Amino acid sequence: xxxxxxxxxxxxxxxxxxxxxxxxxxxxxxxxxxxxxxxxxxxxxxxxxxxxxxxxxxxxxxxxxxxxxxxxxxxxx
Numbered sequence: 001x002x003x004x005x006x007x008x009x010x011x012x013x014x015x016x017x018x019x020x021x022x023x024x025x026x027x028x029x030x031x032x033x034x035x036x037x038x039x040x041x042x043x044x045x046x047x048x049x050x051x052x053x054x055x056x057x058x059x060x061x062x063x064x065x066x067x068x069x070x071x072x073x074x075x076x077x
Contacts, residue, residue: 032063038074 053064
């Protein structure tokens with residue numbers, strides 16, 4: 001039984017090592033990133049999210065979008 005487990009693990013390892021790694025060549029993130037804030041615009045959470053988005057934009061060079069979804073005690077977000 002241990003031989004069967006060993007062969008199974010070896011087969012999975014060989015399969016995974018043969019996989020193509022094209023995804024690693026893409027820059028992350030490759031499109032606009034949404035930050036969803038579960039509170040109304042103009043509040044403390046919104047201000048912090050906008051400051052964070054600006055810092056991330058300058059560091060990563062990608063656009064960040066703040067989307068506010070108030071209501072439902074934060075369940076909608």
